[in-house]
Structure formats: C-alpha cells, structure tokens
Amino acid sequence: DIQMTQSPSSLSASVGDRVTITCRASQSISNYLHWYQHKPGKAPKVMIYAVSSLQSGVPSRFSGSGSGTDFTLTITSLQPEDFATYYCQQTYNIPFTFGPGTKVDIK
C-alpha cells in the first residue's frame, strides 16, 4: 500500500496568515493527489484535485502544487471558516489511502 504522511500534524495560525501543509507519498503517485477539508460533524469537502485543480466553489486563496512524491497545500490569508482538518489522498493505487491529517486551529 502507498503510505501518505503529512506535516505538520497540527498548527496554530491567525486570521490573515499564510499556511502551508505538506504531504508526502511513499512512492511516486504522478498527479493522483487530492486535498480535503473536514470540520467536526460535517461532510468532508474536496478542495483541490489532481494536485492543483481548484474544486468549483472553493476560494482562490487555496492552491496546491507538487509532483511525484511531494505535494503542498497553501492557504493564503487564512479566514475563520478555514479552521479545520486537512487530508491529502492518493488515488494512484488501491487502496486509495489518506494522509493522517493536519489540524489547523486558531492561535
């Protein structure tokens, strides 16, 4: 199975901050990498798919980059509604594994 790691596991940030989350795959996954936002009690929501494509309706302050094994989710100018846990997921090989998550909370 492809193992996904994320760093940091959690971070504290203020409204307006720039936030960067890193995801690493245990082998190359081409561009089969997606990012989700999950808030407690809510349905997870895809934010970025295929490394860098912004899902419809997602604010442009979210962006993704990377290739091969190393990927990044960036949130420029963090907003109150962005406080959540973010997961990366690979869909290169079954099982389609998720990273362990990065919790973004308020400083």
Add this chain to the structure above:
Amino acid sequence: EVQVVESGGGLVQPGGSLRLSCAASGFTLSRNWMTWVRQAPGKGLEWVANIKQDGSEKYYVDSVKGRFTISRDNAKNSLYLQMSSLTAEDTAMYHCARGQGWLDDWGQGTLVTVSS
C-alpha cells in the same frame, strides 16, 4: 442540489452484522463510481471500498476483505455496505461519497459502534 445521506448505523455486538445504506439525489447514481470512507473516533479518514457504475468492479481495503460487501441498486439510487464479523476496530463514522478518484460529494455519515 446533490445530496448523499447515509443510514443504518448503530450499536452491534462483536461478531455481528450490519447493513449500511446511502441514498443519493441530485445526480444520476448510475453514472458514478461510489465509495465508502470511514473515520474511527479520534482518527483520520480511511478509504474502505468502491464500486463501478454497473457494479462489475469492486475494490476493498485489506482489513475488510471477506467481511464487507459493497453493492448498489441504481434503480433505487442507493449504495450499500454489508458488514459482517464486526470487531471493535470497525467502530467508526461511515461516509458515502461520489467518485472513484477524488470524491466530489460526501454525506455526513452514519455511526457504527461495535461493543458488547
């Protein structure tokens, strides 16, 4: 509006069985791969299984192979997860989601608790 609503969760004893359902609306189920994802208490998301549009292909994570069966009834716009030989490690919120690669639309989940 796209909606995905899970049901069928509850408390079940170790070794027991449970069938989860997922009702889809706002999109044509028969045109989409569908997926089950779970989240154990205090843990992250875990991909469980997915199924092709016509049900001809099904894939599972190793930990549920031979115990869980994913199925669908496109005429009823419904997805199912039959779970058997349940253990405490299967305790989780189970989410239904639309998609094969990235998952476009998710439900809020149905909680399965395996305990005596």
